[in-house]
Amino acid sequence: MLQQTIKMTPFITDEELAEKFKVSIQTIRLDRLELSIPELRERIKSVAEKSLEDEVKSLPLDEVIGEIIDLELDEHAISILEIRREHVFSRNQIARGHHLFAQANSLAVAVIDDELALTAKADIRFTRQVKQGERVVAKAKVVKLDKEKGRTVVGVNSYVADEPVFSGEFVMYRSKQS
Amino acid sequence: MLQQTIKMTPFITDEELAEKFKVSIQTIRLDRLELSIPELRERIKSVAEKSLEDEVKSLPLDEVIGEIIDLELDEHAISILEIRREHVFSRNQIARGHHLFAQANSLAVAVIDDELALTAKADIRFTRQVKQGERVVAKAKVVKLDKEKGRTVVGVNSYVADEPVFSGEFVMYRSKQS
Numbered sequence: 392m393l394q395q396t397i398k399m400t401p402f403i404t405d406e407e408l409a410e411k412f413k414v415s416i417q418t419i420r421l422d423r424l425e426l427s428i429p430e431l432r433e434r435i436k437s438v439a440e441k442s443l444e445d446e447v448k449s450l451p452l453d454e455v456i457g458e459i460i461d462l463e464l465d466e467h468a469i470s471i472l473e474i475r476r477e478h479v480f481s482r483n484q485i486a487r488g489h490h491l492f493a494q495a496n497s498l499a500v501a502v503i504d505d506e507l508a509l510t511a512k513a514d515i516r517f518t519r520q521v522k523q524g525e526r527v528v529a530k531a532k533v534v535k536l537d538k539e540k541g542r543t544v545v546g547v548n549s550y551v552a553d554e555p556v557f558s559g560e561f562v563m564y565r566s567k568q569s
Numbered sequence: 570m571l572q573q574t575i576k577m578t579p580f581i582t583d584e585e586l587a588e589k590f591k592v593s594i595q596t597i598r599l600d601r602l603e604l605s606i607p608e609l610r611e612r613i614k615s616v617a618e619k620s621l622e623d624e625v626k627s628l629p630l631d632e633v634i635g636e637i638i639d640l641e642l643d644e645h646a647i648s649i650l651e652i653r654r655e656h657v658f659s660r661n662q663i664a665r666g667h668h669l670f671a672q673a674n675s676l677a678v679a680v681i682d683d684e685l686a687l688t689a690k691a692d693i694r695f696t697r698q699v700k701q702g703e704r705v706v707a708k709a710k711v712v713k714l715d716k717e718k719g720r721t722v723v724g725v726n727s728y729v730a731d732e733p734v735f736s737g738e739f740v741m742y743r744s745k746q747s
């Protein structure tokens with residue numbers, strides 16, 4: 392079950408696994424060692440090295456909110472954002488909506504295979520509160536691409552472990568090509 | 570025409586007025602003096618002092634993105650955000666969408682007359698690019714309020730001078746009251 396879970400949700404933390412299986416974090420660590428599953432940081436690194444074949448075109452990489460770990464231009468992209476103190480309401484440690492939006496929106500920009508990418512509109516949903524310390528994995532997928540009209544529709548779904556926390560559909564402008 | 574324009578859009582800058590009337594900024598300044606219309610900074614201050622009778626309940630004032638200059642809880646609110654270098658894409662000096670979203674979303678939170686206000690969903694449109702140095706005036710209006718179900722719908726329209734740049738409808742959660 393541990394192997395299966397990590398395969399399906401590779402960016403799950405040991406803490407989240409411990410909670411999911413109702414065991415201690417120490418148990419998760421020992422079981423990972425036994426099964427030769429590397430720790431989260433190594434898993435992220437290996438995914439990033441393997442799959443970031445394409446380069447972001449539409450904006451400098453350091454202007455992307457979150458860390459991009461997968462990118463195939465005009466196809467799909469994945470980024471991870473760790474929710475820290477500066478991302479939450481001081482009163483209840485719940486992540487502020489605009490940070491989840493910023494991660495998803497900048498991923499929708501980054502996935503575009505064009506020097507120009509601007510957001511025209513978006514339809515978004517916050518499906519579960521995200522707390523400080525949680526790690527949000529955003530997955531973007533280009534669902535419609537009309538180069539003649541210069542429009543791209545990008546769907547973004549964000550998760551904490553395997554729970555959906557945010558979803559959005561972004562309509563993006565790009566250069567027109569005839 | 571100058572008096573009328575400033576009355577309708579009190580947060581317009583001298584630069585924007587000069588451009589609108591195709592005259593120099595100096596001409597606008599002299600005409601303002603002659604008509605005894607105070608400069609923008611003074612106009613903002615006087616509006617803020619006059620109308621901020623209500624206090625933000627749902628979050629600390631310094632967590633609002635932009636400066637709130639008008640607030641009537643569960644009714645309407647206005648905030649101003651000056652677009653600076655940290656708000657724009659380095660490549661083209663166009664304001665990044667998530668900053669306009671953050672201003673609107675935090676205003677939609679601030680207008681709620683409740684200790685708890687969280688965003689459930691939003692439907693947004695970016696109608697014109699905003700450039701560095703421009704001043705965005707966001708106006709929020711509570712369009713639907715269901716205290717029993719704990720739902721509030723807030724419409725936000727943002728402008729630069731009199732041009733619409735952003736619009737959004739936010740569905741907000743609040744505490745349930747029976």
